[in-house]
Amino acid sequence: MLLAPPAEYQGLRRRVVDQFTIVSANRCQLARSINWGPLDGLLNSIVPGTGRLDTAGRLPPEVCLLLPISTLPKRALVGFDLVGPGGSDAHLMPYGTSVAIQGNLIALLAEAAGCPLPGPARRVVDAISRFRPGRLSGNLPRLAPRGDRPLSFEAVRTYLDAEADLVVPAPTLRSWQELLEPAQTLLGRALDEPFDPLSSADTLLLAVGELWRDPDVPTPLEIGHIEYYLREFTTWIDELSLAGAAATPVLSTVAEYGRRWEALAAVIVDPYRPCLIKMKEERRTILARRHPVRDGQVPVRQRWLTPVALVDIDPGGPGSYHVSIGTDDSSIELSTPITVDLWHRRIARTYVEDVHGNREVYAFYSTDARRAARARLVVGLSVSPDVWRVAAAIGILMSLTVALSALPFQLGADAVAVVAVPSSFAATVLLTRERSSLAAWVLGPTKQALLALLVALAVLSGLRALGWHTPPDEPASSIMSGQAQETGRRGPG
Amino acid sequence: MPKNYGAGVAGGAARVGGLRSFVRLGRRELWVRLDRNMIAGARKEPAGRPSAGPSSPAELAPGS
Numbered sequence: 001m002l003l004a005p006p007a008e009y010q011g012l013r014r015r016v017v018d019q020f021t022i023v024s025a026n027r028c029q030l031a032r033s034i035n036w037g038p039l040d041g042l043l044n045s046i047v048p049g050t051g052r053l054d055t056a057g058r059l060p061p062e063v064c065l066l067l068p069i070s071t072l073p074k075r076a077l078v079g080f081d082l083v084g085p086g087g088s089d090a091h092l093m094p095y096g097t098s099v100a101i102q103g104n105l106i107a108l109l110a111e112a113a114g115c116p117l118p119g120p121a122r123r124v125v126d127a128i129s130r131f132r133p134g135r136l137s138g139n140l141p142r143l144a145p146r147g148d149r150p151l152s153f154e155a156v157r158t159y160l161d162a163e164a165d166l167v168v169p170a171p172t173l174r175s176w177q178e179l180l181e182p183a184q185t186l187l188g189r190a191l192d193e194p195f196d197p198l199s200s201a202d203t204l205l206l207a208v209g210e211l212w213r214d215p216d217v218p219t220p221l222e223i224g225h226i227e228y229y230l231r232e233f234t235t236w237i238d239e240l241s242l243a244g245a246a247a248t249p250v251l252s253t254v255a256e257y258g259r260r261w262e263a264l265a266a267v268i269v270d271p272y273r274p275c276l277i278k279m280k281e282e283r284r285t286i287l288a289r290r291h292p293v294r295d296g297q298v299p300v301r302q303r304w305l306t307p308v309a310l311v312d313i314d315p316g317g318p319g320s321y322h323v324s325i326g327t328d329d330s331s332i333e334l335s336t337p338i339t340v341d342l343w344h345r346r347i348a349r350t351y352v353e354d355v356h357g358n359r360e361v362y363a364f365y366s367t368d369a370r371r372a373a374r375a376r377l378v379v380g381l382s383v384s385p386d387v388w389r390v391a392a393a394i395g396i397l398m399s400l401t402v403a404l405s406a407l408p409f410q411l412g413a414d415a416v417a418v419v420a421v422p423s424s425f426a427a428t429v430l431l432t433r434e435r436s437s438l439a440a441w442v443l444g445p446t447k448q449a450l451l452a453l454l455v456a457l458a459v460l461s462g463l464r465a466l467g468w469h470t471p472p473d474e475p476a477s478s479i480m481s482g483q484a485q486e487t488g489r490r491g492p493g
Numbered sequence: 494m495p496k497n498y499g500a501g502v503a504g505g506a507a508r509v510g511g512l513r514s515f516v517r518l519g520r521r522e523l524w525v526r527l528d529r530n531m532i533a534g535a536r537k538e539p540a541g542r543p544s545a546g547p548s549s550p551a552e553l554a555p556g557s
Contacts, residue, residue, distance in 0.1 A: 001501075001502060001503070002494075003494045003495065003498070004494065004495065004498035004499070004501040004502050005494075005501045006500060006501035006502065006503040007500070007501070008503075009501075010501070013494075066523070068494060071494060071495065071496075093523065093524075094524070094526070094527075096526045096527055096528055096531075097523040097524070097526060100523060100526060101523075105495070105502070108502040109498065109499065109502060111502075112499070112500070112502055113499075130528065190497075191496070212529060213528040213529045213530050214528075215526070215527070215528070215529055217529075219529075246499070248497065248499070249495075249497050249498050249499030249500075250499075252495065252496060252497040253495040253496075253497070253498065256495050256496055257495075262494075314496075316494065316496060317494045373497065374496055
């Protein structure tokens with residue numbers, strides 16, 4: 001009920017605060033805190049109804065509850081930390097628990113939509129939740145598709161054989177694929193997110209390999225049994241599709257649990273007080289050299305020259321949502337983020353209410369429930385002016401130097417030595433180590449250009465030393481020797 | 494929470510029976526519920542199924 005709260009309980013999850021810190025070019029730390037209101041009203045409506053406990057109008061001072069933390073993408077957790085109310089222990093529930101709860105939620109949603117989930121179809125729904133893409137991409141990396149291309153038929157067959165111990169004849173597997181394709185299309189349309197080949201709802205055959213892991217599936221699991229489960233599932237999806245808009249939340253939730261899962265924390269709370277749960281996690285920093293938004297509102301300079309970081313946020317659900325984005329590296333500056341959907345289309349209305357922005361941190365706050373449930377922030381990254389001014393000045397000097405050396409002027413060896421002076425500055429910039437890998441990544445193209453100019457200058461200086469366009473009349477004279485001769489002439493006089 | 498959960502689900506009087514089993518599940522089973530490949534039985538070779546291979550979690554972590 002806390003995962004899909006009805007109107008009367010929507011105020012229970014009061015506030016979610018997300019703090020993203022881009023630590024380096026590869027790591028981004030997320031600190032999330034979830035503020036729950038007093039849960040006594042909800043518990044008083046559930047607990048007496050079960051008949052297990054006579055609360056006599058008053059709940060115990062401490063109750064153990066499973067509270068949802070976040071809907072996380074299916075990948076290994078890195079640097080995960082969970083703290084319960086008042087610094088107490090909070091236990092992340094086993095994955096099997098999340099699978100069971102997700103199945104219960106889908107069953108309740110389906111019942112509310114008027115299409116109850118039959119038992120055999122529930123086995124497939126649980127299998128979709130249970131599949132983890134790492135089983136394929138971690139154990140059989142050569143089968144993992146590149147980009148958003150769908151998994152090939154042979155890759156699925158090899159996966160089922162190697163990882164699920166399921167040898168399915170090719171004609172049978174092909175018939176299952178044909179059977180599941182309409183359901184896949186319906187689920188994809190309801191979720192309305194980009195295709196993910198390793199989502200078990202987008203490639204339903206991947207979920208077939210999870211059926212035998214279900215404790216409620218009879219052993220041994222024969223090919224005929226699997227087909228029975230799949231037929232029951234597709235029949236249920238067909239029934240849902242006839243229910244119209246009422247079925248969209250059910251289909252969308254089934255599709256979502258193919259790519260994400262509910263992290264649930266077991267915590268001990270006082271039901272009469274609000275509580276705070278804190279979570280920390282490390283995510284991968286997604287960086288791009290070019291701006292992913294291709295509309296006319298993004299200035300040309302920003303579109304082609306400013307690298308960006310993409311941060312996935314899930315502001316959905318009731319209550320207020322706060323998010324802040326910053327970096328650990330003070331030499332990096334952030335521009336005002338653009339909120340886009342998962343297709344990289346600009347979201348027209350973001351329902352932001354308060355904003356705080358400076359060069360290092362950007363934060364906003366929204367309480368409007370109409371805000372997008374899943375979104376992405378595109379944050380422009382640049383180096384601070386003290387760094388880019390020096391890099392630009394040296395870049396211009398080096399370009400002039402290389403141009404002067406490359407043009408067929410006749411320059412003496414001394415002139416070449418003087419002209420090549422900026423190369424020492426360029427070498428200094430190249431040898432300086434940046435404060436973080438993020439700054440190194442942002443400055444990467446500038447440094448590459450400086451390195452190319454330095455190499456070009458070294459080659460041209462070498463050519464000139466060998467005699468290319470050297471003045472023939474003064475091969476041995478130098479500035480210093482010329483000055484010495486002048487001084488010598490003036491001295492005695 | 495899911496991206497789109499519609500009007501949500503309520504615990505009305507009609508679902509008390511369902512809630513009873515749900516709470517029972519929550520008290521004990523959710524902690525001890527394991528996949529079939531996480532329990533000792535998974536180590537046995539089921540009839541008609543080829544060997545699980547070295548990458549099987551049951552073989553990698555016996556007793557887990």
